[in-house]
Amino acid sequence: MNIVLIAHDPKKKLMQNFCIAYRGILSRHDLYATETTGRLVEDATGLKVHKFLAGHLGGVQQIATQIESNQMDLVIFLREPMPSQPHNNDFHNIGTLCDIHNIPIASNLATAELLIKALERGDLNWRELYKH
DSSP states (O other), X not given: OEEEEEEOGXXXXXXXXXXXXXXXXXXXXXXXXXXXXXXXHHHHHOOOEEXXXXXXXXXXXXXXXXXXXXXXXXXXXXXOOOTTSTTHHHHHHHHHHHHXXXXXXXXXXXXXXXXXXXXHHTTTTHHXXXXX
């Protein structure tokens, strides 16, 4: 499955720790991320991550295009929920596209852990059928 990893700056360390904890599961899937998050995850875990541009340079828009094309199966977007954060519309846009295209999305650690465990159990295998 194709998994997207995005993290706002205050959540990047949390994303690294999440990927360290679930490295075994993530290693069986294709990972995609914005450039900085992807590099940090690679450095922390040794996992291969396909990197788009940095989020503020258009990486989130590149990911949005992939979501619109039904190329992504799961999105983990650890975001800073405070409304004053720059790029807060990024999550709204990605979330809306995930809703439209029926792609599971997590915006916090609790939901990310639930989805990654569901992925491990095979609960998200229906995405393969949905894509055809």
